[in-house]
Amino acid sequence: MMERARNVSIIAAMIACMGGGISPALAETSMLQSYNYEKPEFVYPHPFAKAHVVLQVSEDNPQLWGLTLNNITNLMKYFGPDKVQIVLAAYGPGLKMLFADSPVAERIKALDAQGVEFDACNVTITGMTKTLGHRPKLVDASVIVPGGIVRIMQLQQHGFDYIKP
Numbered sequence: 001m002m003e004r005a006r007n008v009s010i011i012a013a014m015i016a017c018m019g020g021g022i023s024p025a026l027a028e029t030s031m032l033q034s035y036n037y038e039k040p041e042f043v044y045p046h047p048f049a050k051a052h053v054v055l056q057v058s059e060d061n062p063q064l065w066g067l068t069l070n071n072i073t074n075l076m077k078y079f080g081p082d083k084v085q086i087v088l089a090a091y092g093p094g095l096k097m098l099f100a101d102s103p104v105a106e107r108i109k110a111l112d113a114q115g116v117e118f119d120a121c122n123v124t125i126t127g128m129t130k131t132l133g134h135r136p137k138l139v140d141a142s143v144i145v146p147g148g149i150v151r152i153m154q155l156q157q158h159g160f161d162y163i164k165p
Contacts, residue, residue: 030144032122037154043143044115046085051075053086054155056164058148060093065104068097068165072116081114087155091121091148095128100137112141121148 029043046052053075057068068088075084090098097104098120108118120142129135145151156162 028120028138028140028142028144032144032146035146037150040154040158042085042087043117044085046082046115048082049079049085051079051084052155052158052160053084054152054160054162055086055088056148056152056162057088057090057094057097058092058164060096062097062103064165065094065097065102066107069104069107069111071163071165072111076114076116085160086115087117087119087151087160089119089121089145089148089151089155091124095120095124095136095148098138098142100139102139105139108139108141112139117143119143119145119148119151121145121151123147 031041034041055068055071057065072086072088075086078084096102098108098118099105102108112118118139118141120138122144123146125136125138125144152162
């Protein structure tokens, strides 16, 4: 009887997640299919933003990651979260910042909830997959873009200020 009750609970939870108004968390958004260099897309549009900033992270350095996240927090405090559009582009060894087990994963989650976009370089993901023998697990906030450098160039061309902490 207890086994049946447990099975019914599991089935009810699955039904609720599939169509009962609760959707499971989506991991890693991808821009690979829709990417157009001439027309940037964003996970979080900021139609009233007065400032647009792209930050580069290309080093495996948790201290630098913390500094970068502090920069983001300070920008949001200064301008207000609705008045600044912030994109962080991680590539090369810096992609480790966006790993699910990163020491800054919780801060990334919190900033994602405030509208900060965290872009992950697909070129780096492909290389790391070959090296590691498996695809690295990224934080759910990650947005896969074709290339980190290309994304930075794209955003600069469209008026974003560039910051490399």
